[in-house]
Amino acid sequence: MSLPRLRAVLDTMPSYQPTEGVYAAEHRPRPLSANESPDSPLPGITDAIARAGGTVNRYPDPGCEDLTRALARAHGIDEDRIVVGAGSVSLLQMLLQAIAEPGAEVVHAWPSFELYPVLAELAGVSSVAVPLLDATHDLRTMADRITPRTRLVVVCNPNDPTGTIADPDEIARFVARVPPTCLLAMDEAYYEYVRAPEAASALGYGAAFPNMVVLRTFSKAYGLAGLRVGYLVGDPRVVRKLRKACLAYAVNTVAQHAAMEALALRDRLMDRVETTVADRGRVHHALRRDGWSVPASEANFLWLPLGEDAPAFGRWCTHQGIAVRVFPGEGVRVTIGSREDNDVFLAAAETWRTTRPWAMAPGDRTGCETEDE
Ligand SMILES: *Cc1c(COP(=O)(O)O)cnc(C)c1O
Numbered sequence: 001m002s003l004p005r006l007r008a009v010l011d012t013m014p015s016y017q018p019t020e021g022v023y024a025a026e027h028r029p030r031p032l033s034a035n036e037s038p039d040s041p042l043p044g045i046t047d048a049i050a051r052a053g054g055t056v057n058r059y060p061d062p063g064c065e066d067l068t069r070a071l072a073r074a075h076g077i078d079e080d081r082i083v084v085g086a087g088s089v090s091l092l093q094m095l096l097q098a099i100a101e102p103g104a105e106v107v108h109a110w111p112s113f114e115l116y117p118v119l120a121e122l123a124g125v126s127s128v129a130v131p132l133l134d135a136t137h138d139l140r141t142m143a144d145r146i147t148p149r150t151r152l153v154v155v156c157n158p159n160d161p162t163g164t165i166a167d168p169d170e171i172a173r174f175v176a177r178v179p180p181t182c183l184l185a186m187d188e189a190y191y192e193y194v195r196a197p198e199a200a201s202a203l204g205y206g207a208a209f210p211n212m213v214v215l216r217t218f219s220k221a222y223g224l225a226g227l228r229v230g231y232l233v234g235d236p237r238v239v240r241k242l243r244k245a246c247l248a249y250a251v252n253t254v255a256q257h258a259a260m261e262a263l264a265l266r267d268r269l270m271d272r273v274e275t276t277v278a279d280r281g282r283v284h285h286a287l288r289r290d291g292w293s294v295p296a297s298e299a300n301f302l303w304l305p306l307g308e309d310a311p312a313f314g315r316w317c318t319h320q321g322i323a324v325r326v327f328p329g330e331g332v333r334v335t336i337g338s339r340e341d342n343d344v345f346l347a348a349a350e351t352w353r354t355t356r357p358w359a360m361a362p363g364d365r366t367g368c369e370t371e372d373e
Contacts, residue, residue, distance in 0.1 A: 009121050016118070019323040029323040030344055032335040035160070035190075035301050037223035039272050045224075045261050052257035060253040067256045070263050071231055075203065080236040083243055086250040088189060088217040088230030089115055092154075095185055095213070095232075096123035098245040099151035107145050108154040109137045111161055111330050113187065116154055125152070135162040135295040135303065139174040146182060153178055156187040157202070158194060161325065161333035163297025168200050175202075175209055183238075184212045189230075190299035192221035192273050193280070199298065203233060210235035213242075220300060221273045222262040227255040276300050280336045286346050290353055304349075305331040316357060320348040 019033035031038075041049070064084035072079040085091035092115065096106065100123040108116045110129035120127040128150070130142045137155060146153065155174075158165045166174075178184045186202035202214045213234035219225040229251060232242065262269060284302060287294045294302050306313050307329065314326035317334075322345050325333040334345055351357065 009124075013118065013121055016115075019325055020318055022323050029318065029321050030337065030341040031323055032317075032337050032341060032345060033323040033325045033333075034225070035220055035299070035333075035335045036225045037220065037272065037300075038276070038338040038341070039223060041223060041258075042265055042268060044265050045258050048257045048261035049227075049254050052254045055253055058253070059249055060251060060256060062248045064251050064256055067229075067251075067260050070260050074263050074266070075233065077233065078236070081233050081239055083232040083234070083239055083246065084251055084256075085230050085232065085246060086252075086255070087219060087228040088187065088215045088232075089119070090228070090247075090250060091215055091230055091232045092116070092185070092187070093119050093123070094242065094245045094247075095152060095183065096120055096125050098242060099183060100125050101151070103149050104151040105147065105149045106152040106154060107142055107150055109142065109156065109159065111327050112154075112156045113160045113189075114327075116156075132159070132162065132164075135159075135305065136164040137166045139166060139170045143174055143177040146178065150179075150182050152183045152185060154185045154187060156189075158190045158297070158299040160189065160299065161301070161327060161331070162295055162303040163190075163299040163301055164295050164303075165194060165196055165199050165298045168198055171202070175205065175212065178211065180209075180211050182211060184209070185215060186212065187215045189215065189217045189220055191216065192270065193277055193300050194298040195277055196298055207235065210238060213238065218259050218262060222259070222269055223272070224255070224258055224262060227252075227258050229255045229259040273300075276336050279339055279342055283336060283342050283346060287349065290350055292349065292353065301333050301335045303331055303333055307331065313352060316352050317345070317348055320344070320351075322348055 021029045022031060022033060067084055068079050068082050071082050096119050105126045105128050106120050107128045107130060109132055117127040128145050130138055130145055132138060137159060188201060191201055202212060205212055213232050215232050217230040280297060284294055292304060294304060310326050310330060310332050311328050313332050314324055317324045336342060
């Protein structure tokens with residue numbers, strides 16, 4: 001019997017694979033694979049969630065008006081510069097749909113956020129992946145790769161999975177080279193974790209570049225990954241069109257209220273971020289002292305450029321009860337989680353380094369319980 005004909009890309013595209021066991025009913029590993037906040041929501045946020053829960057027989061406010069107003073106040077900008085979405089991933093999807101005329105291309109770095117090429121493919125946009133240089137965006141080559149077909153450039157700053165930031169002067173030169181007709185998305189999902197004194201948010205460009213949009217999220221520093229809220233800041237004329245490209249009612253009432261409460265509790269949430277930043281320094285220092293090569297990270301994760309050893313190290317972490325994110329052939333990304341989880345990871349990394357338990361070629365391995373992939 002024939003199956004319905006779907007787009008051919010759905011035959012070849014890999015499905016999104018969460019790290020093994022993370023959503024299992026029991027024996028969940030220590031969650032260092034998804035860059036979430038290790039802390040449960042503050043009581044004010046669970047209260048807001050409960051209150052909003054009492055109204056879910058009604059549709060949400062499709063314009064997210066109260067949240068948009070609160071964000072405008074928080075950033076000191078006008079409301080007409082903001083688009084709220086169901087996670088910044090949905091805003092990325094919307095951007096790709098908004099530029100997806102036949103032949104359109106998106107330029108992004110690689111390795112960078114795993115979903116850029118996937119969302120591009122889904123939207124029918126060709127992705128042009130430019131390799132990182134020293135684990136950092138190669139902005140000069142990215143600018144060189146822009147052609148008349150390029151309708152979107154994405155810069156992930158800090159970059160996921162390497163945690164590195166792009167040099168602000170290089171960003172300035174790059175921004176000036178992107179044609180005004182090409183959209184430029186600055187993905188600042190980890191902005192709140194940046195401490196490098198020279199770093200600056202692209203929001204600082206203000207209205208100077210109408211082709212620039214900045215993406216932020218409540219999923220990381222604000223601790224609301226489970227509710228899916230993100231937002232975009234851009235030029236009002238661009239924003240007016242992008243709002244039309246969003247699915248109406250995508251951001252639910254509970255998420256809108258929780259995000260507003262998180263903004264109200266920003267100071268306390270940023271204290272938590274400070275704890276993560278401090279532990280990032282501690283874990284980074286410990287790994288470097290033990291001989292690991294780890295780029296300095298400005299996000300809530302560290303990058304181990306293990307190359308071909310990445311899958312074996314990932315299996316070792318799984319065996320040690322720790323979920324990390326493996327980029328085969330590239331490296332492993334490990335989230336800075338609770339202090340205890342970070343310590344368990346450091347111990348596992350040290351055992352690996354000193355004994356290389358599973359670093360042998362696949363056929364050589366013996367006594368390896370998680371080989372059934
Ligand atoms: C986590 C992450 C996001 C946030 O996604 P949400 O959909 O807002 O949860 C966006 N960009 C990058 C690079 C990320 O790592």
